[in-house]
Amino acid sequence: MITTRFTEKFGIAHPIVQGGMQWVARAPLVAAVANAGGLGFLSALTQPTPDDLRKEIARCQELTDRPFGVNLTVLPTISPPPYAEYRKAIIESGVPIVETAGSNPAEHLADFHAHGVKVIHKCTSVRHAVKAEQLGVDAVSIDGFECAGHPGEDDIPGLVLVPAAAEALTVPLLASGGFADARGLVAALALGADGITMGTRFMATAESEIHKNVKRRLVEADERDTQLIFRQLRNTARVADNAISREVVQRLNEGAAFADIRDLVAGARGVKVYESGDLDHGIWTVGMAQGLIRDIPTCAELVERTVREAAEIITGRLAAVLGRPAGIAS
Ligand SMILES: Cc1cc2nc3c(=O)[nH]c(=O)nc-3n(C[C@H](O)[C@H](O)[C@H](O)COP(=O)(O)O)c2cc1C
DSSP: OOOOHHHHHHTOSSSEEEOOOTTTOOHHHHHHHHHTTSEEEEEGGGSSSHHHHHHHHHHHHHHOSSOOEEEEEOOOOSSOOOHHHHHHHHHHTTOOEEEEESSOTHHHHHHHHHTTOEEEEEESSHHHHHHHHHHTOSEEEEEOTTOSBOOOSSOOOHHHHHHHHHHHOOSOEEEESSOOSHHHHHHHHHTTOSEEEESHHHHTSTTSOSOHHHHHHHHHOOTTOEEEEOTTTTOOEEEEOSHHHHHHHHHHHTTOOHHHHTTTTOHHHHHHHHHHOOTTSSOOBOOGGGGGOOOOOOHHHHHHHHHHHHHHIIIIIIHHHTTSOOSSOO
8 A cells, every 4th residue: 555645635545546638538437447446537528518527427426436536627718618517517416526727726616615525736837836725725736748738838847847846835746747657656756746647548448438549559659659739829738649730730830820720620530539549530639658558457457556566666676775675576
């Protein structure tokens, strides 16, 4: 067992979190993570309406008795989804933990706390983490430059971002971005984090309901096979390297405006990749951690292995460095 401030405060067996993932974090995956003793987050906005989210939460509750959460990603858009209605669905469904991301969580925090829902805010800079702690969030998940999705614009990798955040915060801290195995978990703990959030690694599990071609690609791809799109728009996103992402980068470099590439990056095209397995159909999200993925285990196998091997590294290889008898490793 690895016990940290995170496992104690949130009542989760292992310090391993599956972050919210648009189009990927659905009930079977989230329930499998919960049943494995980790903390999984459903993606609220994957559900087209707040009522659909209620149904998805109920489906997850049927699949597990353990705690799980919902990710609420709040992005500035021209026609925003009904966030307050999604929030209400989360609260009324009895979900105990929420992962907020995308922007300042202030608008939602008081309501969640008034109803006993704990909030983990995910962000990509120390200054936003400190702000979130001042607002009263229960924990912070900090996403390094390696991460899938939106790494922000500062380009600070986890090796610097995690200890910098740990120094600045008093609430429990999750290290996110680039983590895929026990070595990452031990490193995160050494850097001052209380656990890890993984996205990309959980895509390549038996219970993640994406096409097998995508999972196979995650095993085959290496750490270089991502693209950073939307840099020029200061809305950077790390996505899979494919024909579409390369075209988007090239056209923005040539001076195209967002309107010129809107069709290429449409979510409707991206979701087709996960459904059909056609890897070049649209933009799909993935992180550098794919370079560390070698197999497609069940969530139970993945979580058990990560925790067991982390203990072996700590009591074996690391203890041996100090010249003490190695506990488990040879
Ligand atoms: C397919 C995919 C979709 C994602 N969608 C979201 C999202 O909608 N909201 C969010 O806050 N994070 C999203 N993320 C980010 C993850 O929650 C997590 O922070 C990130 O994957 C950590 O980096 P890693 O992929 O290197 O583990 C997504 C990640 C992936 C892989």
